[in-house]
Amino acid sequence: MSIRVIVADDQEIARTGLRMILDAQPDIEVVGEAADGQRAVELARRLRPDVCLFDIRMPRVDGIEATRTLAGPAVADPIAVVVITTFDLDEYVYAALRAGARGFLLKDAGPDLLGQAVRAAANGDALIAPSVTARLLATFAHAGQATPPVQPIESLTEREEEILATVARGRTNSEIADELHISLSTVKSHIASLMTKLGVRNRVEIAMWAYATKRIRT
Template sequence: MIRVLVVDDQQLLRDGLRAILEGAEDIEVVGEAGNGREALRLGRELRPSVFLMDLQMPTMTGHEAIRAIRADPLLAATPVLVLTTFDADDDVVEAIAAGANGYLLKDIDADNLRRAVRNAANGQAEMAPGVLRQMMNRIARLPTRKSREEEIAGLTERELDILTHVGLGLTNEEIGRALYLSPETARTYVSRLLTKLGARDRAQLVVLAHRAGLVDPTAD
């Protein structure tokens, strides 16, 4: 069972998200928080599988809460899936840099929201359409300490293929179909990439793939 903690300052929206998520047999909303500080307290108490978090909240914003979650030994490994109205460059980049595992907009439909929660619980990055490209265009303009060659030095040809497909936002199942691998094999390669590249999560692999030039940010 995937245990979700819903974090949003609007009660009506929390009620709607609970109804949507609990429409799935494998998802349970274990708690609700109205700001980041409540999310931290309830997270330590309830130990959810996934935080589903808004950004613009009183007392402690979503960005602040994500950083605090990543700094908390009890919660650091818990995926945080952002669900917000805002897709401004600064919000996207700050959330991912803080440690968010995905970034969704509130116009998402119920089926895709439930799918995104499942993927987040399985360690997969989720991005709203258009947000990934926006984030990559912004990050591509930032200075880096390593050259493109240094970033991916030591990867095998197959690992480069996997990293490229991760950079395109594909799931393990989609990577498997594209490269004629089982989903389990694709997952093993992704885990290996996390270790070899020192990446915290799949979202960082996406950043590395784009920064290393494996994915064309202008491609459709």
């Protein structure tokens, strides 16, 4: 089954380019396009795609608010969103991931990374452009922290602390498995345990928690 994607960008040439890149990949299908955030939300609610790919700067409703509407913490049945933008600004990334995005890419990321981000989001994972991961996650840890980070409901094991550190540094599951000399299924099991203990929904929030608690420093 193909991964069904909606693309939203106010520039037609950008939408066309993203559609061409994604439709060229055998396991991904673009099922809808929107030129503004309001239309994107309407399409997503009607079509229920596997992943939404949103630009940030859009008329009527911007990409951040559209993300919050479809994937925010209060949404009972969230739709995966990847935010893609020209602007490498900390406040954009912070807002996008706080709104519930499962990924953040720059528009110069290239076809391979774009496909990886869509697949990761569809699988409940997350991908942030590697060039900005550590700096951006560190920004999240120091911005908008009105309350101290929550404590885990159960203490983390030594192995979970190791997994936490690698996730916070932007490693993929395969890279973690190679680095720690464990199986891919073991990595996935530990990440699932971390999400349960920390009360978070994805690996981006795991990484944010690691920086917020100063377990990881840039």
